[in-house]
Amino acid sequence: MRPADLLQSRPEGLYCPPGDFFIDPVRPVARALVTHAHSDHATSGHGAVLATRETLDIMAIRMGEGFAGSVQPLRYGERVAIGEVATTFHPAGHVLGSAQIEVERGGFRIVAAGDYKRTPDPTCAAFEPVRGDVFITEATFGLPVFRHPEPLAEAGRLLQSLTQFPERTHLIGVYALGKAQRLIALLRAAGHDGPIFVHGALRRLCDYYAERGVALGDLPDATIERGRSRDFAGQIVLGPPSAFASAWVRRFADPLIGFASGWMQVRARARQRGVELPLVISDHCDWTELTTTIDELDPTEVWVTHGREEALVRWCSLTGRPARPLHLVGYEDEAED
Numbered sequence: 001m002r003p004a005d006l007l008q009s010r011p012e013g014l015y016c017p018p019g020d021f022f023i024d025p026v027r028p029v030a031r032a033l034v035t036h037a038h039s040d041h042a043t044s045g046h047g048a049v050l051a052t053r054e055t056l057d058i059m060a061i062r063m064g065e066g067f068a069g070s071v072q073p074l075r076y077g078e079r080v081a082i083g084e085v086a087t088t089f090h091p092a093g094h095v096l097g098s099a100q101i102e103v104e105r106g107g108f109r110i111v112a113a114g115d116y117k118r119t120p121d122p123t124c125a126a127f128e129p130v131r132g133d134v135f136i137t138e139a140t141f142g143l144p145v146f147r148h149p150e151p152l153a154e155a156g157r158l159l160q161s162l163t164q165f166p167e168r169t170h171l172i173g174v175y176a177l178g179k180a181q182r183l184i185a186l187l188r189a190a191g192h193d194g195p196i197f198v199h200g201a202l203r204r205l206c207d208y209y210a211e212r213g214v215a216l217g218d219l220p221d222a223t224i225e226r227g228r229s230r231d232f233a234g235q236i237v238l239g240p241p242s243a244f245a246s247a248w249v250r251r252f253a254d255p256l257i258g259f260a261s262g263w264m265q266v267r268a269r270a271r272q273r274g275v276e277l278p279l280v281i282s283d284h285c286d287w288t289e290l291t292t293t294i295d296e297l298d299p300t301e302v303w304v305t306h307g308r309e310e311a312l313v314r315w316c317s318l319t320g321r322p323a324r325p326l327h328l329v330g331y332e333d334e335a336e337d
């Protein structure tokens, strides 16, 4: 079988002809398999959606119960026949519920990893290495210059700043799905037991993570009553990036602006956002994680989706592995890193 007979690029996304389904389609289709609930991968209006219980729940929280005609939850490791193929979801280590999708027909296997990382993350199941003939990888940080630092040390830098500037409100930008909960878990692991205040836009997903057994501790609302902004002096307040463009920020006492993202290792991006405390915490692989994963899985062929495809494709070729970019459109670098 030619790999392209099993999965191929279409304008809607990756399409499987013998199963008649798409993986992470960016336009409405009859049947979608969704790797995770970030908004550039999980869209509304599909006839049927197959995903993990967590991904389906988060899609419903964000888009409303009617986001698809019908839904089917799949457990990690559960093998499901769709048309002439067998599919299995495996943990991707990216955010709660995130999955790699294995598609198999007649012993030929393609593994679409979706967004993934290898660094341990207490808020989701760890990436499971799955061998296949073709491995489809993202390349968000697919350049040798990208090296993510130790995430616990980044959380430690925030706590250090808090000690150094006890009068300032530490306002940290985090994406609502994954990054918020991971930063909270890292702060807890670094020994911060006190309250961590959260903006209303982060509330539902933090509650959902806690419901699914991810311990996050005390997370009071970051609501300011008139003239009480001093209450937040020396406290950590988390908000979505969008809130930082609004008047919300100016309500806090002498705010110190931080932002948690893999992109914070690019100084120009931190400056652009006016970030005083850039925290390099990424839910994607860095260059070393990408290349060691490909070495470990040793696929016959590598397909590269969104990100810096060229460098990773070239690295694969130099190490004797056929590789090609898929040029899928619609997946954004920074949509919800």
Ligand SMILES: [Zn+2]
Pocket (backbone or CB within 6 Å): 036, 038, 094, 115, 336
């Ligand atoms: Zn993602």
